[in-house]
Amino acid sequence: GQNIDQPTEMTATEGAIVQINCTYQTSGFNGLFWYQQHAGEAPTFLSYNVLDGLEEKGRFSSFLSRSKGYSYLLLKELQMKDSASYLCAVRDSNYQLIWGAGTKLIIKP
């Protein structure tokens, strides 16, 4: 079966750095997405990785290792508004998106 694993919940401090991990086992691989979802709101696109390595976008970076079936989302200089759920999704060989259950990130002052 296909599976995406990510921690259920994480807590971090304002101004700090946090890394949210995602491991996957899918039928084929056509890229990995990270989305942010604030409570009661729509998921919004953060990043897309298809090649190994680190992609940086301002305070957010996303890393991919295809050989390890592993990705992480790195958030720097955390702000209170970063409190949200972070969803990892992998596009499989049939171009379907397989989703993780999301990681709820709680930022404390």
Add this chain to the structure above:
Amino acid sequence: ETGVTQTPRHLVMGMTNKKSLKCEQHLGHNAMYWYKQSAKKPLELMFVYSLEERVENNSVPSRFSPECPNSSHLFLHLHTLQPEDSALYLCASSQEFGTPSYEQYFGPGTRLTVT
């Protein structure tokens, strides 16, 4: 503003009711999706439409019936639902279906409660 709107935002219905969820995208996209989101569970893809043709139907019960009259509008018709169908129903669109890098744009969802 993501360019994808959904109505209603909240819906409470009895098990014998019939209701419809509406989604509209203002992005000129060719693909539209219905997802079910339950607490602490992964998003479940229900239906995919590409250029108004259904391309995916992931073993969804027949009490859910989609309709895509044009590439900007998507409906989900509901009838004789069960309490376990209570969830957040999300609509999404993407530029095309089948291109790996195209991200999906989501609407705010309809919070459905079946009593």
